[in-house]
Amino acid sequence: MRARRWMAAAGLLLAAAACAAAEGEVRIKDLGRMAGWRDNALVGYGLVSGLAGTGDSGRNRATRQSIANMLSRFDLQLPADDVNARNVAAVMVTANLPAFARGGDTIDATVTSIGDARSLAGGTLLLAPLKGPDGRVYALAQGAVSVGGYRYDANGNLSQKNHPTVGMLSGGATVEIATPEPRGEPPRSATFVLSTADYTTATRVADAINRAHGEGLAEVRDAAGVDIQIPEGWRQRVPRFLAAIEALPVKPDVRARVVINERTGTVVTGGDVRISRVAVSHGDLKVSVVTDNAVSQPLLVRQTGPEVRTQEYANSRIAVQEGGAGVFVGPDNNTVADLVQALHRMRTSARDVISILQAVKAAGALHADLVVQ
CATH class of the missing domain: 3.30.70 (Alpha-Beta Plaits)
Known part of the structure; x- marks a missing residue:
């Protein structure tokens, strides 16, 4: 029994050691690709119909001409100047043809308005050929347009969410020509x-x-x-x-890098990004100026004339508040994660943390690339 327990314990130790050794390892396929494997950009022009009065206006001659050309394919001759349909929009259709695509495969397509349409919600893309850089048609796109937003306006009131002039066709493009494959002897x-x-x-x-x-x-x-x-x-x-x-x-090697976004106050960094010994002192100075506008109305004055009038005046108040400054002294071989945690304990805002990281980088104590978005 003791021997079995010892063997089981040894097996667990070996498994733990194997997991520790494999920590941080990834497959080679997750680090890149083989040369020659690439997506091919496709682009096309089309019409989205079925819009509830949110399509292109009559000022867009290209849209009216496109509608007339489309109707001519069905033996319906109509001058472009006689077309006035607000439920149609001219769009550009884009897609990516993946490597090793075969005929009959379906790919996603993106539809974007190129006119003055207000929304593509509820529309359907009519058959649109998608061409590659060589001018050949590699896919055909058609189907209902999915828009992740809306726009409604009436009597000067407007309610809008996201960008309703951009839509998506999930699997709405069908590949007609397969991606060219190299022919000849097997590669060496x-x-x-x-x-x-x-x-x-x-x-x-x-x-x-x-x-x-x-x-x-x-x-x-x-x-x-x-x-x-x-x-x-x-x-x-x-x-x-x-x-x-x-x-x-x-196991890939990771370069030390700190990414900060000033618009959202986001800081993303690896936990092992090192900083040298540094002292950070950060204070908060708040200055507020308040102005009260008032009017002085003369009382008990019965005379009238250009000299007798009301007088406008302003009272201004200035208040200065200075918070206590926080000080952090980091030991040698510290990390950015430790610095950020210490600043959070001092209740430092995210934007102030970004400013402090920029100052630490300027002082030469941050041993990483600082990427500001």
Whole structure:
């Protein structure tokens, strides 16, 4: 019994050690992509119909001409000047054609108004071809437009939410032409491209591939690319070889960076971003000026004339409030997280925290990139 318990305890320790060793590791496929895998931008022009009087006005000649051209396809000849439909809007349709797309696949499309339409809510996009940079039609878009907002106005009153002139067609575009695939002999090499360029991470990716499939197969090209030679035994099974590479675990190196957003007061930072010994003193000075306007009306005066009139005057009051200044002295090898927690304990606002971080960076005590959005 004791032996079994000891073996069970040893197994738990080994599992814990394995989890600790694998902490921070991610798959290679989560760090980037293979060179040549990319989305292709598509764009097209179309009409959205069925709007409840919120479409383009009669001043848009392009919309009226588009309606006349569309009706001519159905053997209905109508001059563009005779078209006056407020329930139609001219739009641009955009989509991304993913790599390895096949004919019949459905992709999302975005619809944006290019006229003076007030809202696309409740409209339906008529069949619109989506073209690539080469001018070929790769997809066809059609369907109901989903708008995440609204706009209603009447008698000068307006109620609006979000942007009702932009809509989405979820799966509303059908791929007609598959993404071109390379033909010829099987490739002898491939290049893995990192999403974030870093020499340390690229070296770790190459080392993981060499340990798993043999030395010399992977070589670091630069901070964002790793060249991979495909072994002879995998030449006819390149997709399986690339799948095996993508599953290898690697611990990426993270660059110290602090991102702050002054508009929202958001501060995002890694917990291990270091700062040197620094002293922060922050005070709060509040100055308020209040002005009271009044009128002095003469009383008990029965005479009238240009010299007898009311007099306007203003009384101003100035109040100054100065709060106590907070002081924080950080020891060596401290982190930004410790500094932010200390400032929160001092009840420092988020915008003041941002100002303090900028000052710490200017003083040379913040050892990280400071990104201000």
